[in-house]
Amino acid sequence: MTASQPVNATGRILAIETSCDETAVAVVQDGRRIVSSVVASQVALHAATGGIVPEIAARAHLRWMIPVLEEARERAGLEDWSSLEAVAVTEGPGLAGSLLVGIAMAKTLAWAHRLPLVPVNHLEGHIYAAWLLDADDRERAAPTFPLVALVVSGGHTFLVEMADHLRYRLLGQTVDDAAGEAFDKVGRLLGLPYPGGPAIMHAASGAVERDRRFPRAWLGDSFDFSFSGLKSAARRAVDQEPAAQQGDPSGNGRLPDQVVAELAYGFQESVVDVLATKTALAAERCGARSIVLGGGVAANQVLRDRIAGRADALGVRLIVPRPALCTDNAAMIGAAGFFRARDGARAGLDLDARPSLKLAVRAPG
Ligand code: KG4
Numbered sequence: 198m199t200a201s202q203p204v205n206a207t208g209r210i211l212a213i214e215t216s217c218d219e220t221a222v223a224v225v226q227d228g229r230r231i232v233s234s235v236v237a238s239q240v241a242l243h244a245a246t247g248g249i250v251p252e253i254a255a256r257a258h259l260r261w262m263i264p265v266l267e268e269a270r271e272r273a274g275l276e277d278w279s280s281l282e283a284v285a286v287t288e289g290p291g292l293a294g295s296l297l298v299g300i301a302m303a304k305t306l307a308w309a310h311r312l313p314l315v316p317v318n319h320l321e322g323h324i325y326a327a328w329l330l331d332a333d334d335r336e337r338a339a340p341t342f343p344l345v346a347l348v349v350s351g352g353h354t355f356l357v358e359m360a361d362h363l364r365y366r367l368l369g370q371t372v373d374d375a376a377g378e379a380f381d382k383v384g385r386l387l388g389l390p391y392p393g394g395p396a397i398m399h400a401a402s403g404a405v406e407r408d409r410r411f412p413r414a415w416l417g418d419s420f421d422f423s424f425s426g427l428k429s430a431a432r433r434a435v436d437q438e439p440a441a442q443q444g445d446p447s448g449n450g451r452l453p454d455q456v457v458a459e460l461a462y463g464f465q466e467s468v469v470d471v472l473a474t475k476t477a478l479a480a481e482r483c484g485a486r487s488i489v490l491g492g493g494v495a496a497n498q499v500l501r502d503r504i505a506g507r508a509d510a511l512g513v514r515l516i517v518p519r520p521a522l523c524t525d526n527a528a529m530i531g532a533a534g535f536f537r538a539r540d541g542a543r544a545g546l547d548l549d550a551r552p553s554l555k556l557a558v559r560a561p562g
């Protein structure tokens with residue numbers, strides 16, 4: 198798997214993503230146009246435990262890998278994989294067992310079809326989702342540099358500046374929980390189904406009273422985030438509700454729907470306020486020409502609208518992928534993989550899972 202191998206410069210990348218609980222395969226043209234994209238979600242499988250069980254996730258990837266791959270090939274109208282430019286695969290961060298399934302598949306396909314194997318950082322994928330165009334989308338300009346990207350997922354929350362393709366400068370990151378993790382934990386506290394993010398967004402939209410205020414961790418002038426205090430505040434608020442107290446007359450300990458809606462609203466407002474304020478400030482300080490949002494929490498409509506308002510006020514272009522491209526998918530790996538491949542990134546058959554891979558580290562000083 199070296200430069201001596203033939204490279205078909207067709208611009209078509211096969212991408213495989215299995216870092217967490219979605220088995221995903223896509224074909225992407227020139228780092229932008231989605232030719233096909235298939236995602237098999239394990240959400241229903243993990244709902245019973247209220248979170249992901251790594252062994253169960255890995256087994257489900259094994260079960261779905263081939264059917265998803267075949268579906269992506271058929272939808273792309275391809276007889277086989279030989280006409281591709283490269284095979285891109287998520288090498289990390291993520292769950293080791295889950296990553297291994299995608300990596301093993303990608304290695305085998307790359308070897309069998311004599312294609313370059315391109316390792317991709319999952320977090321870079323979330324940023325490059327902003328480059329994607331659906332098959333029937335009209336052409337539109339790609340994000341322009343310098344840009345500021347906010348990635349908010351189940352495991353990560355950070356702000357980076359990009360001066361150019363594949364160049365990252367870390368501006369700030371969470372010092373405790375990721376934003377998605379906070380949504381999931383507070384969702385559980387409120388008795389909402391897994392995953393908490395969409396459930397809280399839905400519940401919050403039904404809030405009549407909107408005056409419950411949760412703390413905001415500004416952390417001074419930094420671009421860092423903290424959500425663990427917010428989670429504790431949510432726990433205290435729940436514990437103070439009569440329905441949560443011992444001897445609740447309703448007997449089931451469940452919070453009334455309207456209380457859940459109000460708490461969900463207050464919590465969401467706090468997260469969105471901090472994320473939108475810090476992102477806008479970062480864009481202003483960096484002189485950004487675009488703002489890019491990615492990761493599962495970027496599927497949140499309130500966050501999208503709030504940042505859109507801030508970007509508008511700054512006169513900076515905002516690019517947010519449609520919700521299904523904010524949550525985990527392989528098309529984003531195909532987009533990042535294209536730019537990585539053109540940059541010369543190659544892996545050998547010894548490519549291994551890197552569960553704790555970082556995208557960018559803070560510059561010293
Ligand atoms: O990026 P992603 O699909 O997987 C990771 O790489 O972690 O993000 C999943 C996270 C979960 O925590 C989920 O609750 C959150 O994204 N999420 C949302 C929404 N949709 C998904 N959070 C808030 N609002 C949403 N609509």
Ligand code: ZN
Binds near residue numbers: 323351492525
């Ligand atoms: Zn993700």
